[in-house]
Amino acid sequence: xxxxFFRLIxxxxxxxPDGGVQAWLQILASHLINALSWGYSASFGVYQLHYTTAxxxxxxxxxxxxxVQVFLTFFLGTFAGxxxxxxxxxxxxxxxxxxxxxxxxTTSLATEYWQIFLAQGLxxxxxxxxxxxxxxxxxxxxxxxxxxxxxxxxxxxxxTGSILFSLVIQHLQETIGFSSAVRxxxxxxxxxxxxxxxxxxxxxxxxxxxPIVEWKAxxxxxxxxxxxxxxxxxxxxxxCFFFINTYATLRxxxxxxxxxxxxxxxxxxxxxxxxLGFFADKYFGSLLSLIVSTIFLATMLFVxxxxxxxxxxxxxxxxxxxxxxxxQGS
Numbered sequence: 001x002x003x004x005f006f007r008l009i010x011x012x013x014x015x016x017p018d019g020g021v022q023a024w025l026q027i028l029a030s031h032l033i034n035a036l037s038w039g040y041s042a043s044f045g046v047y048q049l050h051y052t053t054a055x056x057x058x059x060x061x062x063x064x065x066x067x068v069q070v071f072l073t074f075f076l077g078t079f080a081g082x083x084x085x086x087x088x089x090x091x092x093x094x095x096x097x098x099x100x101x102x103x104x105x106t107t108s109l110a111t112e113y114w115q116i117f118l119a120q121g122l123x124x125x126x127x128x129x130x131x132x133x134x135x136x137x138x139x140x141x142x143x144x145x146x147x148x149x150x151x152x153x154x155x156x157x158x159x160t161g162s163i164l165f166s167l168v169i170q171h172l173q174e175t176i177g178f179s180s181a182v183r184x185x186x187x188x189x190x191x192x193x194x195x196x197x198x199x200x201x202x203x204x205x206x207x208x209x210x211p212i213v214e215w216k217a218x219x220x221x222x223x224x225x226x227x228x229x230x231x232x233x234x235x236x237x238x239x240c241f242f243f244i245n246t247y248a249t250l251r252x253x254x255x256x257x258x259x260x261x262x263x264x265x266x267x268x269x270x271x272x273x274x275x276l277g278f279f280a281d282k283y284f285g286s287l288l289s290l291i292v293s294t295i296f297l298a299t300m301l302f303v304x305x306x307x308x309x310x311x312x313x314x315x316x317x318x319x320x321x322x323x324x325x326x327x328q329g330s
Contacts, residue, residue, distance in 0.1 A: 013203050016144040022201065023142040027150055029200040031157035032192045033093065033135040036100050037128035038328070039161015040189075041069050041238060045245035045262050046169045047120070049255055050178060052246065057113055059246065066242050068121040069128060074234070076129025078213060084134035087206025090197075096131025097193035100124050104189050108182035131196075141203045148286055152277025155328050159273070162241075162266035164188065170259035233294050236301055237327055240320055241265070248313055264317040269325025276326050293326035 017023050044066035051062045080092045103123030110116040136151060143150040165185050172181035217223050241262065248258035280289045300316070300323045307316045 013141075013205065016142055016147075016203075018143055018145050022203075023150075025199040026139050026142050026201065026203075027153050029093075029196045030135040030139045030154035031160065032196050033097075033131050033200075034155055034157030035161030035164070036097065036189055036192055036196075037073055037132045037161075038155075038158035039163075039266075040100070040104075040124065040128070040165060041066060041073070042158055042162035042241045042266055043165035043169070043262060044069070045241055045243065046166050046255075046259050048242055049245040049249065049258065050169075050173070051116070053255070054178065055113075059243075061113065063242060065117055065121040066238075068117070069125040070234075070238055072122070072125030073128040073132055076126060077133035080130050081133040081137060082213070084137050084202065085207045087202070089134040089138055089202040090200055092134045093131040093200050094197050096127040096129070097189075097196055099127030099130065101127075101186060101189045101193055103127060104186035105183060108179045108186065134202075135200070138200065138202050146278075146281055148277035148280040149274055150277070152274035156270045156273040156325075158328060159266040159268075159270035159325065163263050163270075166259050166262045166266070170256055174256075233290075233297070233327060236297065237324055239301070240304070240324070244313075244317070244320075251308065251313060252310060253313070261313060261317045264314065265321040265324065268318055268321030269328065272322055272325030273328060290327070293323065297323040297327050299323075 048059070048062050048066065051057045051065075052059050080096075083089070083092045100123075103119050103125075106119035106123065107116060110119050136154065139150055139154045140147055165188075168185050168188065169178070169181050172184055176184075218227075244261050244265070245255070245258040248261055249255060253261075276289055276293070280286045300320050303319075304316065307313055
């Protein structure tokens with residue numbers, strides 16, 4: 001029964017449908033997976049602030065938790081992507097969702113640094129790595145003419161998740177406590193996971209042969225340079241998400257007000273991703289949009305050095321949200 005539910009597609013699927021109920025459901029599933037993966041990571045700033053203030057942990061030590069999450073999402077994506085090619089996209093997504101939910105609930109029980117690291121850093125990080133890349137690959141297989149727009153809609157799930165999880169933690173912990181607030185987040189993640197498992201369906205038949213990593217691709221200079229470039233870009237994307245809360249409290253904001261900065265950054269990014277994808281499809285292509293977005297992001301990181309006032313932080317959050325949303329949507 002379970003094997004039939006996670007069935008492998010054997011027949012030739014034909015060209016991408018570029019629409020239809022199934023195609024839109026894959027955008028929904030990928031949107032929710034992005035909420036569980038990058039949305040969770042992007043909300044880490046509220047955790048960073050709690051761990052450094054309530055638990056008196058060093059900021060550099062706490063940053064390892066969120067950093068490991070992001071690293072595992074990208075690193076394990078290599079292997080999860082190959083599993084998706086082999087026809088196991090549903091399996092990878094299901095395993096990833098289960099691990100994210102498990103990691104969230106066990107985080108609510110953790111009281112020591114090593115426990116938090118194992119639950120939130122490793123368990124959820126492995127889950128994110130298992131489900132993120134297969135979700136984007138499946139969405140891309142359903143669309144051709146509006147592919148960048150569809151991927152932008154899916155990627156905007158990171159904004160949805162970041163807003164939701166940031167608000168849940170920061171606002172509920174005052175009334176029900178931090179652990180209970182994390183458990184509420186766990187129930188939200190569980191609801192997302194159920195929807196994902198029910199509607200997520202790959203379209204392409206499995207690729208039976210081929211290496212886990214296509215090492216021959218690294219003999220192509222264009223591919224190597226592009227990979228290095230994207231690697232360097234994403235070393236900077238999540239820096240602000242992790243530390244703007246802490247920086248804001250040093251500038252006089254309360255923890256709740258500091259959390260609102262994350263909400264602004266994430267909220268601005270939600271429409272930016274699909275809008276940029278739409279224009280990339282129509283006019284200037286994904287590569288040019290990535291180049292311009294990267295320059296804008298780098299500029300905004302330098303601008304942060306000059307931001308000192310509370311009003312400046314709010315304005316900066318708007319522009320940084322545009323910049324990071326544009327990069328992620330490219």
